[in-house]
Amino acid sequence: MTDNAMWEGDSYDLLMGRWSRLLAPSFVDFASVTDGDHVLEVGCGTGSLTRAVLDAGPEVLVTGIDGSADYIEINRTTTGDNRATLEQGDAQALSYQDNSFNGAVSLLVMNFVPDPAGAVTEMKRVTRTGGYVAAAVWDYGDGMLMLRHLWDEAAAMDADAEARHERNMPLCRDGELAALWRECGLRNVTDTGLTIQMNFSSFDDYWKPFLNGPGPSGAYVSGLDAAAQARLRNRLYRKLAGGSEETPFSLSARAWAVRGRVDD
Secondary structure (H helix, E strand, C coil): CCHHHHHHHHHHHHHHHHHHHHHHHHHHHHHCCCCCCEEEEECCCCCHHHHHHHCCCCCCEEEEEECCHHHHHHHHHHHCCCCEEEEECCCCCCCCCCCCEEEEEEECCHHHCCCHHHHHHHHHHCEEEEEEEEEEEECCCCCEHHHHHHHHHHHHHCCCCHHHCHHHCCCCCCCHHHHHHHHCCCEEEEEEEEEEEEEECCHHHHHHHHHHCCHHHHHHHHHCCHHHHHHHHHHHHHHHCCCCCCCCEEEEEEEEEEEEECCC
């Protein structure tokens, strides 16, 4: 694995991965993963969900795919469990036979897939009759306070910032995942909100990951010049830090989750 790949993995973990780890166990419970299941994970990334699925029982098997060879290698190294088979793959064109898995899951990926309906249809195809297909995405509209505060303050000083807000991404609003699941022919569709608390040890614990982080927010902040970064940091500091760089604080984060059953 290259040094750059490790840096990218660390940057992802600081901005988003650490929160994925908090969300993953409640998502596994919602998806109804059962000991003995062979589970397909679409978009396995650096392994937050992979490890949570494996924790569901000693007989669980995971096959995980991701488009990034670097993330696969990080996942393989950090997970270190021979019950997990991790490989590069395309969510929209899975290489597996029909009816190969007890369930298929995807965490915080579906809104980044160019053809989400195609990906869900593929997940359904490779899942056995009676099995489950489940996914979750962050509620970028209202429920992801870490990002909402950033974009609110960015928009107050930059008219172009609003167009880059993650709330403009697909499948991030209440009911949108469930509608997609029904459109793709899944049955007994259930959706819910899953909430975690993001605990920051200091203001810089919140701010610094944006400077090198992935995704729209990281790209926006890292693309600002030094003066604009300082202005944005100052606005967020006044809003969140309570007058002290070292004071811990918490922000809630909600994800929308959906589960459906595969019928004949």
